[in-house]
Each structure stands twice: as C-alpha cells, then as structure tokens.
Amino acid sequence: DEGWWPDLGPTQMDVFTCDKRYVLAHGERGSGKGIGCTHMCVKHAMLNWDALVMITSLTITAQQAGGPWSDLYSFILPQWESAIGLKWIGPRMDASRNAYIKVANVYGGWSTIMLKSIPSGSIITQRFKGTTPSMLFFDELAEAKDPDYVRKLGQQIGRRRHIKLQQFIAACNPSPEGEDNWVHKMFIAPPERESDVKYWKENYANFHVPMSQNKWMEDREGYVANLKHL
Numbered sequence: 001d002e003g004w005w006p007d008l009g010p011t012q013m014d015v016f017t018c019d020k021r022y023v024l025a026h027g028e029r030g031s032g033k034g035i036g037c038t039h040m041c042v043k044h045a046m047l048n049w050d051a052l053v054m055i056t057s058l059t060i061t062a063q064q065a066g067g068p069w070s071d072l073y074s075f076i077l078p079q080w081e082s083a084i085g086l087k088w089i090g091p092r093m094d095a096s097r098n099a100y101i102k103v104a105n106v107y108g109g110w111s112t113i114m115l116k117s118i119p120s121g122s123i124i125t126q127r128f129k130g131t132t133p134s135m136l137f138f139d140e141l142a143e144a145k146d147p148d149y150v151r152k153l154g155q156q157i158g159r160r161r162h163i164k165l166q167q168f169i170a171a172c173n174p175s176p177e178g179e180d181n182w183v184h185k186m187f188i189a190p191p192e193r194e195s196d197v198k199y200w201k202e203n204y205a206n207f208h209v210p211m212s213q214n215k216w217m218e219d220r221e222g223y224v225a226n227l228k229h230l
Contacts, residue, residue: 009213012036
C-alpha cells in the first residue's frame with residue numbers, strides 16, 4: 001500500500017492488482033488495456049524469484065511495432081527504473097531466437113520476460129513443450145480462433161516452483177461476433193453449467209477498460225474524432 005505505484009487509470013489499476021488466475025482486460029482501441037497488463041508483467045517479474053513471463057499473440061510483428069512488447073522496453077520499464085531504480089537488461093535473443101528481457105527481482109536474482117508468437121493453436125504444445133511460465137500475457141485474444149488457446153496455455157500455468165500466484169492474463173478489442181465470441185463466453189458470461197459457476201467466480205475476472213481513462217494517449221480527442229469518420 002505504500003511506496004510507488006504506476007500511474008494508471010482506475011480500471012487499469014484494477015487489472016494491475018487483480019489476483020484471479022484468469023484475467024481479461026477488454027475495451028476499444030486506444031483504451032490502454034494493454035498498458036495495465038504489461039505493468040502487471042513487470043510487477044510479477046520483480047516480486048518473484050526466477051519468474052518467467054511470456055508475452056504472446058498470434059504474430060510477433062504487431063508486438064514489435066507498438067504492441068505490449070515494444071511498450072515494455074521503450075515506455076513501461078523505463079518508468080519503473082526512474083521511479084524505484086529497477087534494473088533490467090535487454091531486449092536480447094536466446095539460442096532459439098526468442099526475444100527476452102531480464103528484470104531484477106527483490107530476491108537479488110533475475111526474472112525473465114519473453115516474447116513468443118502462436119500463429120496456430122495446433123502448435124501450442126510443441127512451442128511450449130518444456131517451458132513453465134509463471135505468467136502468460138496473451139494480447140489480442142479475441143483474434144484467436146478458439147478456446148484451445150486458453151485451455152492449452154492454461155495447462156502450462158501453475159507448474160513453476162516457488163511462485164504462489166501464477167496467472168493467465170489477456171487483452172482484446174471487442175469482437176465483431178459480440179456475445180457469440182468464445183472469449184465473451186469464457187470470461188464475461190457466467191458458465192451454463194451450474195457446477196462450473198463457483199470455479200468461474202473464484203478464478204476468472206474481466207474488466208472493461210474505457211478509453212476515457214487512458215492517461216497515455218496524447219491526442220485522445222483527435223483520435224476519437226478520426227474514428228468517427230472512418
């Protein structure tokens with residue numbers, strides 16, 4: 001409760017402090033939902049011994065051109081460094097050509113934040129074989145075709161030693177399918193089976209992040225005005 005906290009809007013802060021196992025931040029483009037999730041990744045890496053955070057999406061290109069990954073090292077980690085002296089190294093590339101950043105943790109060691117793409121649900125098992133992420137952040141989740149992305153990746157969460165709170169977090173824009181989209185059915189609508197409701201309430205959280213709370217968009221009014229004419 002004391003000390004420095006990231007400068008976030010109210011709902012971004014709700015995302016940042018949420019301790020549910022599955023967390024979804026959803027909202028229109030430019031709402032800053034990914035910023036709250038990315039700050040969450042840094043907090044997890046800093047507060048845990050040898051944490052492994054994976055930031056993933058369908059493609060790497062979007063992440064390297066203004067998505068959460070590029071925000072991580074160009075915008076968010078510098079805030080932590082300036083505010084509390086957090087040490088970090090990277091981005092670098094490992095032997096498998098995965099981009100990663102090392103973040104100093106409070107135990108005197110290093111945690112890792114890594115970037116991976118998953119263009120197809122069929123390769124999840126192969127691509128994540130042998131890995132034990134303690135947090136996984138899936139950006140633009142509604143663009144994935146089916147819930148296997150959560151089910152298969154969710155099986156990787158919880159197996160890393162010495163870390164009590166391990167989470168799958170995600171961000172997405174509204175889907176054109178609306179309430180028929182699988183993300184809405186999994187995270188926002190209560191389960192149809194009564195036996196699943198208790199687990200869902202205890203383990204799932206979703207937050208609508210409005211654009212009006214995004215402190216980091218320099219010309220929000222101009223951006224919104226432009227959208228109305230497209």
